[in-house]
Amino acid sequence: MAFQSNELAKAYWRENVSLMLKLLAVWFTVSFAAGILFVDQLNMVQFFGFKLGFWFAQQGSIYTFVLLIFIYVIKMNALDRKYDVHED
């Protein structure tokens, strides 16, 4: 076992899953909520030359996806170090 105790292993996994769920909530919001479910409401807002909902569906969601992965990588690397389960 790489962890000092079972409690630590559980705590690491809890933090990991909670980070994942938070990021997935953003993932859902920019694509399914902003780009699909509430697209008509957001389309009333003009964003540069775009209707906002349309922009989220064809541009904004994709940029956010990239950001999410990089945030995940940075946070997870820090978490691995905190619990001393990182690779050499």
Place this chain on the structure above:
Amino acid sequence: MDLQTLTYIVVGATFALYIGIAIWARAGSTQEFYVAGGGVSPLANGMATAADWMSAASFISMAGLISFMGYDGSVYLMGWTGGYVLLALCLAPYLRKFGKFTVPDFIGDRYYSQTARTVAVICAILISFTYVAGQMRGVGVVFSRFLEVDITTGVIIGMAVVFFYAVLGGMKGITYTQVAQYCVLIFAYMVPAVFISIMITGHVLPQTGLGATLLDGSGLHLLERLDGLSAELGFAAYTEGTKSTADIFAITAALMVGTAGLPHVIVRFFTVPRVKDARISAGWALIFISILYTTAPAIGAFARYNMIDTINGPDAQGTLITEAPTWIKNWEKTGLIKHEDKNGDGRMFYSGDERNEMTIDRDIMVLANPEIAQLPDWVIALVAAGGIAAALSTAAGLLLVISTSISHDLLKRNLMPNITDKQELLAARGAAAVAIVIAGYLGINPPGFVAEVVAFAFGLAAASFFPAIILGIFYKKMNKEGAIAGMLAGILFTVGYILYFKGIFITPFAENKPENWLFGISPEGIGTVGMAVNFVVAYAVSKFTKEVPQDVQDIVEQIRFPKGAGEAQSH
């Protein structure tokens, strides 16, 4: 120099490059053949993943689809990128820690069952063949249009090139060739997009050009103008689309989850040295993919604007047939554009109502785009090379999955566990060779339902692999009975629904229209429901069957943190 000679030179040069790389990166062991020795840097792996992922469909067809579908085309943009978030956060790091070669490896070991492994192998092979036939066809189309050889010869040349580097180099050869192919295809995609964006809006970046003001003096934004044109010509508004919200939601979800469940994408994350690298290479892959995916909607909009403008003329009265631009004449020869002068006024007219006289194939938009915008010949030659690079890189990745499934999952792990590494490598090469020939045959004689079976590939991946892997990682108590029942239920439901409306091999039972669909969800989006069926059945069955053995539960504990991830192991 004429266009054709130029195209031969550009395409020939890229082929020479791929073959050179293949000779340099030969595989000596099964480890190198299956996962490139597990030593690919995350940046290179990200680039290779991007090329592997972006197929002939992404390069040739997607912008054209968006051009005709407007907002509805967003399903492809979000669906085929959002899956990478799922891959990076929920799958890639854990599968890398698990440290095996293939997806059926994971399913078979995690669910301690040869039956589960066999179900997974069949799915992997089915999904990959579906996909690869389309790629070979894409190669053929590009060859026939730009090099003026017939499709059969085109497919055979394509087969020969893939054969060379996939059989010789395995994953190692494929990975480094894909890095080169990514560079070729992204350059070929961006150059015309930037040119056209500057011409229409004055913006260098197509991504901002999409929302910019037109340079034609009207003072209107490009998207406003397209909405206006759509209204005048009897199309649905460009920024609004026609599909129901439920259907858009389901298709997007099916494509996202399907992406995360496709074996040729997942296997890429076995090729990096560490868990950390698996996470970051998903990030690199998505950056490289996004460059194309955020440009595609711009190309779609530019192409639509340019096309309506050229065909209907600036005064929207129609252009005289005698003055039709050369690209229309060129593509009429291939049969992909047709004009029928219905009102006999000697003019072409394109609209969404009874005035329409044009039949335009969506697939030509990207390939014809440089001609429509009257860009120089070298740009057109480049686009041809890019289309071939996109198709070949994806075909190679898929062929590897097929050959690995046969030599590793079926022979080594199932039927003939005693074969040596050398024999297994030979079997892998043999299987790759046979798979290429079958794929080529399907490319030359495409079954009439290529478009329909693509829905199959994503639906199957979403309804079978994705839930089984997610449960395998995040739910320790999921046992083999639950996983197998879930996969079978998901597949049967999804396949049944698609057959019910599309009727591949059989007559459809019902007409494929929204009134008949379950919850208003089309066969393209039904994988989402199939996935839900899989989750529910798996959970229910696992509650009523034997508990998971302790040693398997310990393995699941072990894959949840990075420390101690070694090289990919065959046992």
